Amino acid sequence: MLKLSRYVLYDILRSKVIIAYTLFLFIVSLSLFQLEENDSKAILSLLNIVLIVVPLIGMIFTTIHYYNSYEFIELMLSQPLSRTRILLSEYGGVALSLLSAFFIGVGIPVLVFAFDETGLALLFTGAALTLVFTSIAFLASVKARDKARGIGAALLLWFYFALIFDGLLLLILFAFSDYPMEKLTLVLSALNPIDLGRIFIMLKMDISALMGYTGALYKDFFGSATGILYTGGIMLLWIILPLWRALKIFQRKDL
Amino acid sequence: MRHILTILTILAFLNCYSRTIIAGTGQDIASLKKAVSLAKDGDTIRLKSGVYKEGNILVTKSITIIGENNVILDGENKHESLTISGRNITIRNIRFVNAGYSALNDFAAIKIIDASNVILEHNTVINAYFAIHVSNTTWCTIRNNTISGNPKTEQLTGNGIHLWKSGHALIEGNHIQGHRDGIYFEFVTESVIQKNLSEKNIRYGLHFMFSHNDHYIGNTFKNNGAGVAVMYSKKVKMELNRFEENWGPSAYGILLKEITDSYISNNTFLKNTVGIYMEGSSRTEVLKNSFRNNGWAMKVQASCDDNNFYNNNFHGNSFDVATNGTMVLNKFFHNYWDKYEGYDINKDGIGDIPYHPVSMYAMIVEQNPNTLILMRSFMVSLLDKAEKAIPSLTPENLVDDKPFMKPNKL
Amino acid sequence: MIRIENLSKRFKKLQALDDINALFSTGQVVSLIGPNGSGKTTLIKSILGMVKADSGTIYVNGKKINGDPSYRGQIGYMPQIGRYPDNMKVGQLFRMLKNIRKMTDAELDTDLLVKFNLASIFDKPMRTLSGGTRQKVSAALAFYFNPDILILDEPTAGLDPLSSEILKEKIMQEKRKDKLILITSHILSDLDELTTHVMYLQEGKMIFLKDIETLRHETGQEKLGKAIAYVMKGGKKEALWIDEVLAVKTTGQPD
Numbered sequence: 001m002l003k004l005s006r007y008v009l010y011d012i013l014r015s016k017v018i019i020a021y022t023l024f025l026f027i028v029s030l031s032l033f034q035l036e037e038n039d040s041k042a043i044l045s046l047l048n049i050v051l052i053v054v055p056l057i058g059m060i061f062t063t064i065h066y067y068n069s070y071e072f073i074e075l076m077l078s079q080p081l082s083r084t085r086i087l088l089s090e091y092g093g094v095a096l097s098l099l100s101a102f103f104i105g106v107g108i109p110v111l112v113f114a115f116d117e118t119g120l121a122l123l124f125t126g127a128a129l130t131l132v133f134t135s136i137a138f139l140a141s142v143k144a145r146d147k148a149r150g151i152g153a154a155l156l157l158w159f160y161f162a163l164i165f166d167g168l169l170l171l172i173l174f175a176f177s178d179y180p181m182e183k184l185t186l187v188l189s190a191l192n193p194i195d196l197g198r199i200f201i202m203l204k205m206d207i208s209a210l211m212g213y214t215g216a217l218y219k220d221f222f223g224s225a226t227g228i229l230y231t232g233g234i235m236l237l238w239i240i241l242p243l244w245r246a247l248k249i250f251q252r253k254d255l
Numbered sequence: 256m257r258h259i260l261t262i263l264t265i266l267a268f269l270n271c272y273s274r275t276i277i278a279g280t281g282q283d284i285a286s287l288k289k290a291v292s293l294a295k296d297g298d299t300i301r302l303k304s305g306v307y308k309e310g311n312i313l314v315t316k317s318i319t320i321i322g323e324n325n326v327i328l329d330g331e332n333k334h335e336s337l338t339i340s341g342r343n344i345t346i347r348n349i350r351f352v353n354a355g356y357s358a359l360n361d362f363a364a365i366k367i368i369d370a371s372n373v374i375l376e377h378n379t380v381i382n383a384y385f386a387i388h389v390s391n392t393t394w395c396t397i398r399n400n401t402i403s404g405n406p407k408t409e410q411l412t413g414n415g416i417h418l419w420k421s422g423h424a425l426i427e428g429n430h431i432q433g434h435r436d437g438i439y440f441e442f443v444t445e446s447v448i449q450k451n452l453s454e455k456n457i458r459y460g461l462h463f464m465f466s467h468n469d470h471y472i473g474n475t476f477k478n479n480g481a482g483v484a485v486m487y488s489k490k491v492k493m494e495l496n497r498f499e500e501n502w503g504p505s506a507y508g509i510l511l512k513e514i515t516d517s518y519i520s521n522n523t524f525l526k527n528t529v530g531i532y533m534e535g536s537s538r539t540e541v542l543k544n545s546f547r548n549n550g551w552a553m554k555v556q557a558s559c560d561d562n563n564f565y566n567n568n569f570h571g572n573s574f575d576v577a578t579n580g581t582m583v584l585n586k587f588f589h590n591y592w593d594k595y596e597g598y599d600i601n602k603d604g605i606g607d608i609p610y611h612p613v614s615m616y617a618m619i620v621e622q623n624p625n626t627l628i629l630m631r632s633f634m635v636s637l638l639d640k641a642e643k644a645i646p647s648l649t650p651e652n653l654v655d656d657k658p659f660m661k662p663n664k665l
Numbered sequence: 666m667i668r669i670e671n672l673s674k675r676f677k678k679l680q681a682l683d684d685i686n687a688l689f690s691t692g693q694v695v696s697l698i699g700p701n702g703s704g705k706t707t708l709i710k711s712i713l714g715m716v717k718a719d720s721g722t723i724y725v726n727g728k729k730i731n732g733d734p735s736y737r738g739q740i741g742y743m744p745q746i747g748r749y750p751d752n753m754k755v756g757q758l759f760r761m762l763k764n765i766r767k768m769t770d771a772e773l774d775t776d777l778l779v780k781f782n783l784a785s786i787f788d789k790p791m792r793t794l795s796g797g798t799r800q801k802v803s804a805a806l807a808f809y810f811n812p813d814i815l816i817l818d819e820p821t822a823g824l825d826p827l828s829s830e831i832l833k834e835k836i837m838q839e840k841r842k843d844k845l846i847l848i849t850s851h852i853l854s855d856l857d858e859l860t861t862h863v864m865y866l867q868e869g870k871m872i873f874l875k876d877i878e879t880l881r882h883e884t885g886q887e888k889l890g891k892a893i894a895y896v897m898k899g900g901k902k903e904a905l906w907i908d909e910v911l912a913v914k915t916t917g918q919p920d
Contacts, residue, residue: 003764003765004765007750007753007757007761010752010753010757011750011751011752011753014752015751015752040548040570040571041570041571041593044571044631047631048633048636051631051632051633052633068751069750070748071748071749071750072749072750072753074715074744074748075748075749075750076765077713077714077715078713078715078737078740078742078744079734079737079738079762079765079766080734080735080736080737080738080765080766081734081737081765082732082733082734083734162633163633163634163637166629166632166633166634166635167634169628169629170619170626170629170634173623173625173626173628173629174623174626177622177623177625181625182625185625185628189628194632195628195632198630198631198632199628201631202630202631205573205631206550206573206630206631207502207526208502208526208527208528208548208549208550208573209528209549209550209551209573209574209627209630210550210627218627218628252717253717254676254710254715254716254717255710255715255716
């Protein structure tokens with residue numbers, strides 16, 4: 001498996017897109033820390049990068065990579081290799097390169113300028129979201145028939161998770177504002193990995209505000225050991241389930 | 256003036272007819288009670304180290320009681336250890352433990368009642384119901400004491416330093432923790448509270464009502480159940496205090512309720528759920544304060560008027576200002592807001608476009624607290640941006656017309 | 666060696682394979698012939714496991730193919746259009762596959778590698794190669810691991826006459842080693858000298874599968890192309906191949 005991933009990784013590194021992505025993240029993070037007067041504001045801007053840019057690039061990159069390595073996948077399929085192994089190797093290669101880009105581009109500046117709980121939460125969330133959206137993108141690519149559809153689906157999914165979901169959540173919260181919604185909100189937030197990651201960071205960054213109102217409930221829940229296990233578990237599910245589904249489809253797929 | 260008077264009085268007594276009585280374990284006068292009964296005005300009792308379980312000791316004479324190392328007065332959980340009612344009394348370096356609890360009386364480790372010129376210094380109070388309870392007293396000084404309670408429920412724990420109907424008090428350099436309210440003032444005027452540390456109290460770090468013309472300076476109020484509450488008072492000066500980590504659904508750095516003609520400057524509000532919560536307050540100047548990493552830096556209710564907020568710095572707060580209405584009769588100017596995104600073409604250090612510290616989302620959360628779960632989401636920032644372009648929900652005249660581009664030097 | 670039973674495959678509206686039954690044995694060079702879209706490539710891909718059949722089974726060396734990819738270790742495949750990862754260098758490609766197949770250098774068949782002089786372009790990335798050179802690479806790869814079964818999809822298309830001759834020579838050589846060789850082509854004349862059996866597909870149906878001598882005998886045509894044209898025109902579909910296949914099925918004769 002690792003052997004194959006190595007070739008995938010090599011291929012990705014050669015394409016230079018990942019280098020550009022790394023540089024982009026690095027320059028943005030560095031300039032945020034340099035330009036902003038205080039690091040907390042830089043972290044705030046980084047939060048948006050982690051919650052919006054990382055999933056977007058992750059999905060687009062993965063989808064394009066998948067279609068670009070169609071030949072490689074075909075070649076591998078004529079070899080004595082199982083489909084599961086081939087797809088997992090692809091996933092491993094893509095995830096590893098995106099993760100490295102993220103850790104070099106965002107991780108190093110954060111470790112240098114803002115090495116604290118919030119910084120670490122940010123890195124954890126960024127890494128988890130990279131894995132989640134790589135996984136979702138694989139599902140979208142394997143399902144879609146051609147490149148255009150694949151990228152379209154990836155963009156739509158990103159749009160849904162980044163924006164539409166929260167809009168719907170806001171509507172629900174207002175529509176049912178007369179009912180106790182705290183528990184339901186907890187459940188709903190699990191349906192969107194971006195929200196889950198955001199709440200995880202918020203617990204470090206906006207703890208003061210979260211302690212007010214019903215926020216205390218979120219804090220009590222997400223801040224407790226159960227909550228951290230819950231967050232980690234749901235994130236893991238978000239990584240595993242789409243990938244597992246993608247594997248199932250890929251196994252039945254004609255190439 | 257007051258200090259000089261005190262010193263003069265003490266000197267006078269020492270010079271004229273003061274005696275020193277050595278009492279305590281191993282001495283002829285073995286009990287403190289006996290020593291007190293033998294002492295005359297102006298005498299000093301030096302208490303040898305040891306544990307004294309003598310029930311309640313009443314001091315009415317003008318005497319000084321000084322403990323040597325490790326003098327412990329044990330109230331055995333049933334007595335009020337020391338009751339002071341008189342003039343010119345000093346208690347120094349004594350450790351009070353296990354004072355009694357009574358549901359009927361406000362039992363305290365040290366109770367000062369109908370007295371004046373009392374000095375409590377370097378004492379330690381552990382595990383008391385009320386630690387120091389002062390009423391109807393003038394010119395009392397409570398300095399460098401360490402007070403530590405064993406917090407139970409609000410009903411079963413009294414206040415650390417409790418003053419009622421007193422004047423000209425000086426509360427300085429004390430460390431109070433684990434009580435109901437750290438420092439409690441009711442009808443206390445012309446007093447100074449400075450350099451105290453009040454923390455981990457189950458209700459308020461500082462709580463005062465109907466206490467006018469008081470001056471609070473250089474205190475730290477940290478991690479108290481509900482922060483600091485000041486109510487129904489006039490002409491209060493609060494300077495150089497720190498309000499930190501007061502967390503909870505109804506916890507505030509300071510809660511200002513019906514405060515008028517007051518002055519709040521150079522304070523630091525760090526990591527509170529709400530930095531300043533203000534209602535029904537008027538003519539108060541809030542300046543040169545630093546608000547950092549609070550949930551809400553300020554909640555200024557519509558019932559406040561004629562207050563001025565200027566030269567403050569706002570950094571890393573989840574929300575800068577929230578309010579509950581559209582009426583705004585307060586002025587904001589020359590503050591530094593880290594969320595300000597304007598520009599300064601003429602380079603005079605003042606932003607060219609006004610800053611609206613109340614965000615759309617702050618209004619939404621005010622209406623529906625559950626939406627707090629959406630904080631920092633992409634959608635919320637889009638909403639805020641849209642509201643900035645076309646204001647509709649946020650109060651239009653809650654605005655800083657002259658925001659500073661750089662933080663104020665405090 | 667390869668046995669196909671009742672193989673059917675449908676792509677949406679197109680019936681790509683319609684109840685195919687066939688038996689290929691060692692020492693045979695089978696020409697898969699048919700018009701474009703007749704199902705040749707689908708059949709080959711089914712054997713390689715790249716296309717999953719709707720029904721029917723394929724046995725390779727007596728073992729049903731489902732899941733276990735190891736049987737592909739005995740197959741060398743040369744695709745119609747060799748598509749390879751763009752950034753991979755030719756040398757790397759060979760090394761990678763060697764790595765995957767875990768073969769020692771002694772077991773490798775470097776014949777074509779030498780004859781096509783591919784070592785001289787080992788440093789070139791795949792994307793810089795011309796179509797013909799890619800075909801050479803594909804051909805060399807197919808024979809590289811000395812497989813028992815060779816599946817060649819339009820092998821001579823795009824090759825210059827000299828290379829084409831080299832390849833044909835190689836195929837002859839392998840045939841003598843008692844290997845099974847499946848070739849698809851629509852340039853009939855190319856295959857004349859190599860072919861021992863002809864399988865004719867049309868619209869997913871197998872029209873016939875018979876050895877070349879029989880075909881010549883039946884049609885009275887010496888040239889393969891003419892023989893097939895004769896069959897097509899004459900519509901003599903009730904040929905011997907049906908009996909041949911049925912005989913195999915009933916006796917359960919091993920491959």
